[in-house]
Amino acid sequence: MNVKENVQQILEHFHIEQFQHDLIDWFRTEQRDLPWRKNKDPYKIWVSEVMLQQTRVDTVIPYFYQFIEKFPTLDALADAKEEEVLKAWEGLGYYSRVRNLHAAVKEVKEKYGGRVPASKEQFSSLKGVGPYTTGAVLSIAYGIPEPAVDGNVMRVLSRIFYITDDIARASTRKKFEQIVSCIISHDDPSDFNQALMELGALVCTPKNPSCFLCPVQRHCRAFAEGVEAELPVKTKGKAPKHVAFRAIVLTNEEGKIRIEKRPSSGLLANLWQFPNDEHAPTPNEQAFIKEISERYHVVLRSIQRIGTFEHVFSHIVWHIEAYKGNALELQIDDETNKWVTVDELNQYAFPVIYQKIWQAYE
Numbered sequence: 001m002n003v004k005e006n007v008q009q010i011l012e013h014f015h016i017e018q019f020q021h022d023l024i025d026w027f028r029t030e031q032r033d034l035p036w037r038k039n040k041d042p043y044k045i046w047v048s049e050v051m052l053q054q055t056r057v058d059t060v061i062p063y064f065y066q067f068i069e070k071f072p073t074l075d076a077l078a079d080a081k082e083e084e085v086l087k088a089w090e091g092l093g094y095y096s097r098v099r100n101l102h103a104a105v106k107e108v109k110e111k112y113g114g115r116v117p118a119s120k121e122q123f124s125s126l127k128g129v130g131p132y133t134t135g136a137v138l139s140i141a142y143g144i145p146e147p148a149v150d151g152n153v154m155r156v157l158s159r160i161f162y163i164t165d166d167i168a169r170a171s172t173r174k175k176f177e178q179i180v181s182c183i184i185s186h187d188d189p190s191d192f193n194q195a196l197m198e199l200g201a202l203v204c205t206p207k208n209p210s211c212f213l214c215p216v217q218r219h220c221r222a223f224a225e226g227v228e229a230e231l232p233v234k235t236k237g238k239a240p241k242h243v244a245f246r247a248i249v250l251t252n253e254e255g256k257i258r259i260e261k262r263p264s265s266g267l268l269a270n271l272w273q274f275p276n277d278e279h280a281p282t283p284n285e286q287a288f289i290k291e292i293s294e295r296y297h298v299v300l301r302s303i304q305r306i307g308t309f310e311h312v313f314s315h316i317v318w319h320i321e322a323y324k325g326n327a328l329e330l331q332i333d334d335e336t337n338k339w340v341t342v343d344e345l346n347q348y349a350f351p352v353i354y355q356k357i358w359q360a361y362e
Ligand code: SF4
Pocket: 156, 159, 160, 203, 204, 205, 209, 210, 211, 212, 214, 215, 216, 217, 220, 221, 222, 223, 228
């Protein structure tokens, strides 16, 4: 059986119109008051959808307000310097999201006169724009009936249709996209997609779904079979790699702090950090002092420990042993290595773990 036939079979005896009605009615009365729902500005909806990838709504709200205040229009973001954009994103993590967004809005400004394209082909060809973002922005901003399927929506639909396919597989996502293409409301694709997302966030939660409060309970096959807690099926990815290294808040005789820019590609690209031995961890403090002294051409006699800091990325966990130390400065500044004052430090975007080291140092 091919996917199309499989989807047809899944949708047999499913009351699509009644489902749309139950879901959308519930959404219209119960939806949360979120700042990106105030109007249908495609630029703002796009920003919110990028921020919401891998990040909780509560965390996103203050960032969204600040980001939109700083870059109120697509043109304002397109014209901004990368350093400013990274600074506005500082702390949200997954920085490739905002670098891609920045590149994409520049393209929109150049190619489409600053108007977010309503064409699926044009919008989905922009940097960092995948099928989920395409569906979310086109349906919410322009009312185009495109599926917007993320992990949240797959969980809800796995339960409603009692689908046991592994949601970690790309083919399963495609299957769900086909299902949504068949059941999406053509009268109101915006509310339909948002309602599915809202249901996953408020009612059909990963653990202990509130089935007795659920507006689509009568359509839900997993609830009817009492198996909602077993769904969705998801295989675990590889265990993250643990990496331990040292870093130092290095000050000179004027009280300035040494910072350096990370490479322009890879993890946390173009953010700033304190000197460290991430790429060749040293075995002990003495070796670390030697390494830092040689690399930065400074005279560093002793260091004091600040503490141990941990940060979990999707595929890697950092454990940083952080120190502070005074150095006699020999190396001069260049574009990627600088001595800065404490006030100037605020102009540079740092990964969260280095912000924590700085707070502990202070
Ligand atoms: Fe989810 Fe329960 Fe509603 Fe089914 S009935 S969609 S499992 S909350």
